[in-house]
Amino acid sequence: MTKRVRFAPSPTGYLHIGSARTALFNYLYARNQGGKFLLRIEDTDLARSTEESTRSILDGLAWLGFAPDEEIVYQSNNADKHRAIALKLLEEGKAYRDFTPKEDRGDKDVKAAIVERAREQKNMRDNQFRDLSREESDAKAAAGEPFAIRLKVGETGKTAFEDAVYGLQERDYSEIEDLVLLRSDGHPLYNLAVVCDDIEMEITDVIRGQDHLTNTHKQILIYEALEKTPPRFAHLPLILAPGGKKLSKRIHGEIVSMTTYRDAGFLAAAFRNFLALLGWSAGEEREIYSLDELVEKFSLEGIHRSNAIFNFDSNNSRRWTDDKAMWMNAEYIRTMPLEEILPFVKAELKPAKLWRDEYEDEDKEWFEKTVDLIRERFFTLKDFSTQGRAYFSEDFDFDQAAIDKNLKKFPDLQAWLPELAERFAPVEDFTHDRIEEIVKQFAEEKGAKLGQIMNGSRALLTGLAVGPSMLAVFETLGKEKSIRRLKSRVAWNQ
Numbered sequence: 357m358t359k360r361v362r363f364a365p366s367p368t369g370y371l372h373i374g375s376a377r378t379a380l381f382n383y384l385y386a387r388n389q390g391g392k393f394l395l396r397i398e399d400t401d402l403a404r405s406t407e408e409s410t411r412s413i414l415d416g417l418a419w420l421g422f423a424p425d426e427e428i429v430y431q432s433n434n435a436d437k438h439r440a441i442a443l444k445l446l447e448e449g450k451a452y453r454d455f456t457p458k459e460d461r462g463d464k465d466v467k468a469a470i471v472e473r474a475r476e477q478k479n480m481r482d483n484q485f486r487d488l489s490r491e492e493s494d495a496k497a498a499a500g501e502p503f504a505i506r507l508k509v510g511e512t513g514k515t516a517f518e519d520a521v522y523g524l525q526e527r528d529y530s531e532i533e534d535l536v537l538l539r540s541d542g543h544p545l546y547n548l549a550v551v552c553d554d555i556e557m558e559i560t561d562v563i564r565g566q567d568h569l570t571n572t573h574k575q576i577l578i579y580e581a582l583e584k585t586p587p588r589f590a591h592l593p594l595i596l597a598p599g600g601k602k603l604s605k606r607i608h609g610e611i612v613s614m615t616t617y618r619d620a621g622f623l624a625a626a627f628r629n630f631l632a633l634l635g636w637s638a639g640e641e642r643e644i645y646s647l648d649e650l651v652e653k654f655s656l657e658g659i660h661r662s663n664a665i666f667n668f669d670s671n672n673s674r675r676w677t678d679d680k681a682m683w684m685n686a687e688y689i690r691t692m693p694l695e696e697i698l699p700f701v702k703a704e705l706k707p708a709k710l711w712r713d714e715y716e717d718e719d720k721e722w723f724e725k726t727v728d729l730i731r732e733r734f735f736t737l738k739d740f741s742t743q744g745r746a747y748f749s750e751d752f753d754f755d756q757a758a759i760d761k762n763l764k765k766f767p768d769l770q771a772w773l774p775e776l777a778e779r780f781a782p783v784e785d786f787t788h789d790r791i792e793e794i795v796k797q798f799a800e801e802k803g804a805k806l807g808q809i810m811n812g813s814r815a816l817l818t819g820l821a822v823g824p825s826m827l828a829v830f831e832t833l834g835k836e837k838s839i840r841r842l843k844s845r846v847a848w849n850q
């Protein structure tokens with residue numbers, strides 16, 4: 357049977373890291389199994405769902421490259437079907453009308469109601485309308501009394517299912533309340549909607565966060581009432597913040613949103629790779645996987661039971677996100693085939709007004725060489741327009757620390773570096789070996805350390821204290837620019 361899985365986000369915020377990982381695992385599983393990856397927007401919570409969130413979720417998914425194999429399903433479009441199914445269960449005596457006045461029913465906050473019942477040690481089946489005769493119930497409804505529809509959970513027994521990740525899961529009926537299927541205003545509730553849609557979409561495997569385990573037991577009761585075989589369930593470990601707290605938008609802000617990574621210059625390929633390893637492994641040391649490799653290696657068996665930690669330090673701007681995510685991105689930037697990274701670099705340089713069309717024409721070779729040289733030390737695509745700015749523009753900033761440490765500390769450089777520029781002037785073949793010869797000889801003459809000359813030159817030519825080999829920098833910037841910058845007073849006066 358063809359495997360059919362779905363990613364079913366609620367559009368009540370942007371695409372969260374945890375949801376993105378759920379989407380990824382569903383996607384990988386579908387591809388690995390030659391199945392279908394579907395998308396369902398669970399927009400039934402009218403008060404909290406927004407179109408903006410839907411858009412942001414779709415943007416995040418598009419960025420990650422997870423296009424659904426069939427048309428997107430919007431859950432709210434199915435509300436009539438959900439209602440009809442609740443009424444069918446009522447008809448069959450598997451559900452009942454609850455005429456408890458709304459304010460006493462507490463179906464808005466199911467959790468609170470359960471806690472309250474537990475405190476009062478009340479039986480989950482103590483609803484006075486549960487065993488109302490059909491005639492009485494019909495009569496009250498006909499008289500216009502508002503009612504919710506609740507599932508009639510058995511007096512004794514338990515739900516059980518074999519979770520693909522967590523193994524056998526059981527829950528005694530006594531721990532499950534008669535869940536509301538339909539609110540008195542006719543609004544179908546979450547668990548009913550999910551089950552109906554999963555049945556209609558012929559979902560074979562439900563892969564979702566572990567925080568849904570409690571819902572799963574309730575959903576299984578609905579499957580049983582509908583006499584349908586439940587799909588296989590695989591619950592994913594949570595992704596927690598350092599210290600074990602839940603990763604949340606409210607507390608942790610933008611770092612949990614997928615679009616943050618897109619906007620911060622992450623490559624989707626790198627971020628996918630990072631997400632894949634949050635709670636899954638192929639059972640080997642390796643960490644870098646292309647999407648094809650992830651598809652090939654992915655299995656539900658490789659999903660961990662222990663929660664994953666997303667490591668970052670909100671008090672340290674250099675560790676604003678997980679080190680591993682950063683490292684992974686740098687690794688992709690450094691090693692991906694040059695022709696694959698070029699369009700991303702172009703997209704980064706363009707809005708920064710650092711792009712020139714010649715880079716695809718007569719300066720193509722120079723551009724490619726330069727990108728290849730500077731990407732070596734970059735972490736994000738943003739670095740091309742910030743740290744890399746001096747390669748594409750004359751208008752770049754000087755890092756004060758680099759100036760203090762590598763220029764001003766050695767006042768001799770003030771005369772020496774323009775002098776070095778003079779040495780460059782007559783050179784015809786301004787290439788690596790020739791430049792090395794000149795700089796070495798120059799340093800020797802002055803009795804200076806080579807590093808001192810190189811670091812000073814780096815500060816003037818790039819504004820920074822670190823970067824690629826200085827000989828390569830001279831060569832890349834070329835003779836004219838090297839000379840001009842070695843002579844410039846701007847940094848000295850800063």
Ligand code: GLU
Pocket residue numbers: 363364365366398550562563564568
């Ligand atoms: N809409 C639910 C959520 O965003 C997921 C439901 C499911 O996967 O069954 O958490």
